[in-house]
Every structure is written in structure tokens, then in C-alpha cells.
Amino acid sequence: MRRDTRSADESSDSEDSEAEDSQPSSPRRYLTRVGAERMHKELLRLLNEERPKVTAEVSAAAAQGDRSENAEYIYGKKRLREIDRRLRFLQKRLDTATIVSPTEQSDPERIYFGATVTLEDEEGSLATYQIVGSDEIDASGGRISIESPLARALLRKRVGDSVEVVRPRGEVEYTVVRIRYL
The missing domain is CATH 3.10.50.30 (Transcription elongation factor, GreA/GreB, C-terminal domain)
Structure with missing residues (x-):
């Protein structure tokens, strides 16, 4: 997680000037400290609670035999892909975001x-x-x-x-x- 010690007004001013110079494919992303903590909590919950639970369910469903007609296995694999996609998204957002603390304005x-x-x-x-x-x-x-x-x-x-x-x-x-x- 990138942390920025600039105040929010400095961030906004520099964002405007950098937005003109930067390419549209890499917009600058800002998060409040509370928002970053909320996203981090979700990431940890998915990683430490949801994913292990669904992995265990998929393993149990796979042990039942024929996977091609096993709805629990198919649904579990789909749910794992959704969780992994969300984990990648959250990790990328947190890694590239600039955290701005409104109280330091x-x-x-x-x-x-x-x-x-x-x-x-x-x-x-x-x-x-x-x-x-x-x-x-x-x-x-x-x-x-x-x-x-x-x-x-x-x-x-x-x-x-x-x-x-x-x-x-x-x-x-x-x-x-x-x-x-x-």
C-alpha cells in the first residue's frame, strides 16, 4: 500500500497538473485512510475466511466422484474464481492507491x-x-x-x-x- 504524506489540497492541485501530463490509461487513484482500511479488511476476510472455506467445500465435492455432473464442485470452482478475481482487484487497488488523510488537510x-x-x-x-x-x-x-x-x-x-x-x-x-x- 503506497502512502502519501502530502496534504489533500496538495494532492488535488498536483493531480490536476499531472492529469494533463499523464496518459489516460494510468489515472491517479486516491483513497481516504478509512476507505483503504475498509478495502484491506475485505481483502483479509476473503483471503483468510472465504477462500479457505470454499476451497474445503470444493475438495469435499471433488471427492464425491464425477466432477462433470457435480453441481457443488462446479459452483465451488466458479466461486473460487470470483474470490480470486476480487482479491487481485483489491490488491492492485491498494498497491497503486495514494492514501490521503483528510484530517491532515x-x-x-x-x-x-x-x-x-x-x-x-x-x-x-x-x-x-x-x-x-x-x-x-x-x-x-x-x-x-x-x-x-x-x-x-x-x-x-x-x-x-x-x-x-x-x-x-x-x-x-x-x-x-x-x-x-x-
């Missing part, structure tokens, strides 16, 4: 990667979002991707600033009410 007055932002829409409704990496998104949990239109519009804004965002239902204007780095 050097400019907490502006919105950067990892910020938790409270917004007010035109009708006065409040919504809170945390800007995270694409591997961490959870719309129901209020975590939106740094690559989303809303997050892009919010970058570098301050409390009191307004942004207009185009959504499928039409354009909406938000005002930044609060910025926190948790």
Missing part, C-alpha cells in the same frame, strides 16, 4: 479530497456529502466520487460559495454551508 477552509461538505439547495434543504475516491462511493452513505460532477464543482470552494450542477432532472444551485475534515 493544510487548508481546511476550502473543499478538497476527503472533505465532508454540507450543502443547501435552492429550496433550503440540507445535504451532507464526503468527497472520496471512486472505489469508496456509497450514495446512501453520503460518499460521492471525486470524479462526480458535484464533487468537481465543489473543489476549492469555501463556505458561502455557490455552485451550479447539471443533473438528469435539471440544473440545481447549491450553497456551501459547512466544510469539515474528519
Whole structure:
């Protein structure tokens, strides 16, 4: 797992300049520390619990004889391939990601990667979002991707600033009410 000691604002600024210079095939991936820990936990669970359990089930099914008509064996092998695919994916993501700690933000007055932002829409409704990496998104949990239109519009804004965002239902204007780095 690569760790980056840069602050999130330095990361965002350098990401913009590096994005222009880099090839589109190797985008820079950022994760919050919490997101990286969540992915690491999943990797360990798959590796230490799920995979050994499914391997034992496949071995037991294989001992029953004819494998071509053994549904338990066929399903178990398929499940092992899915687990191995997910393990490779998680390992690659964790190895290549830059971990950014939102609490180490050097400019907490502006919105950067990892910020938790409270917004007010035109009708006065409040919504809170945390800007995270694409591997961490959870719309129901209020975590939106740094690559989303809303997050892009919010970058570098301050409390009191307004942004207009185009959504499928039409354009909406938000005002930044609060910025926190948790």
C-alpha cells in the first residue's frame, strides 16, 4: 500500500497538473485512510475466511466422484474464481492507491479530497456529502466520487460559495454551508 504524506489540497492541485501530463490509461487513484482500511479488511476476510472455506467445500465435492455432473464442485470452482478475481482487484487497488488523510488537510477552509461538505439547495434543504475516491462511493452513505460532477464543482470552494450542477432532472444551485475534515 503506497502512502502519501502530502496534504489533500496538495494532492488535488498536483493531480490536476499531472492529469494533463499523464496518459489516460494510468489515472491517479486516491483513497481516504478509512476507505483503504475498509478495502484491506475485505481483502483479509476473503483471503483468510472465504477462500479457505470454499476451497474445503470444493475438495469435499471433488471427492464425491464425477466432477462433470457435480453441481457443488462446479459452483465451488466458479466461486473460487470470483474470490480470486476480487482479491487481485483489491490488491492492485491498494498497491497503486495514494492514501490521503483528510484530517491532515493544510487548508481546511476550502473543499478538497476527503472533505465532508454540507450543502443547501435552492429550496433550503440540507445535504451532507464526503468527497472520496471512486472505489469508496456509497450514495446512501453520503460518499460521492471525486470524479462526480458535484464533487468537481465543489473543489476549492469555501463556505458561502455557490455552485451550479447539471443533473438528469435539471440544473440545481447549491450553497456551501459547512466544510469539515474528519
